Amino acid sequence: MAKNVYKRLAQHLDKLPGGFPPSPSGVELRLLKRLFTPKEAKLAVHLTLNREEAGIIARRAKLGLDEAEQRLREMARKGLIFSVEKEGAPVLYQAVPWVVGIFEFQVNNPDETFFRDVSEYNLTKVSRPQPIPQMRTIPIGRSIEPQMEALPYEQAEELVKTHTKFAVAPCICRLKAEKIGGACDSPKETCLIFGDWADYYVRNGLGRYIDQSEVAKILAAADKANLVLQPNNSRELVVMCCCCGCCCGILTRLKSNPRPSELVASPFRARHESEKCEGCGTCVDRCQMDALIFEGDRVAFNSDRCIGCGLCVSTCPTGSLTLERKPPSEQIKVPISMDATWRELSQV
16 A cells, blocks of 8 residues: 555656656655655645645645644655745645755755665666756856846846845755765855745755855855856746756766757857867866867867856966857747746646
């Protein structure tokens, strides 16, 4: 009976954005069993991408209100669902995908076995194309020239200005790498959270509030550490990850593809003027996608691998690297909000 509950939950999560496809070993069920009790798994399938009061969910699940409220509060505390709590208003609950969602909410999970199961799942799960990525890549501000047209939702600093509430949390991908071996030396407390999501993280002990000046310091440290800025793929900012190419699940999948530029949601790409290049190699060290490599004493550029992060541009001493905007036909859609992204993906 319990096994059927977890299978049903896996199928439910598989219908959400990003999916939760099966693996040959069934490791996805082991992951769910580690996180959800059978009663929580049974209730979770009744949550949707709409933010709803406990009473509505209770009726759908055929549970008493008190019991449903108790379980929902506990599930939100454990990072299994999302909740919004505002003074003078009823608490609202919402389903979240496996990624971005349940996995990222496990920053306080100390279980090495859990992270090993996550690694097994990522390596063996059924691979599916995702026409609208959940995350996108935006360039660091120093790589955007003043004359270049860049919309506010394409610039980190402008995105941050749209919010007044900020939090920071440890990077779950680097924590996973640290637990199972192979972690890099990049900063760990680099996941930036905004608005209602910031409240959720702090309320459940997943992160801490910070002010806008500390956000700026974290972005500067990310630039120095060669980290790619990846906000959620919508114009309305909810999260912004600072990602390395060795630990980040999204970047490692992109890197394994021969043409990452076709899969990433990014409005920009680099342009390399080889005649100006002096072969210093700074850009080779900065690039997380191996789009820039040494060929003899010169640097070669593969535009098919470029994701438009701007890390190479901002430190090029000769100006041989610049950013250019992709033609509209090559740009992936950026929905208005994260909820809009999720809804579009759930209909694919």
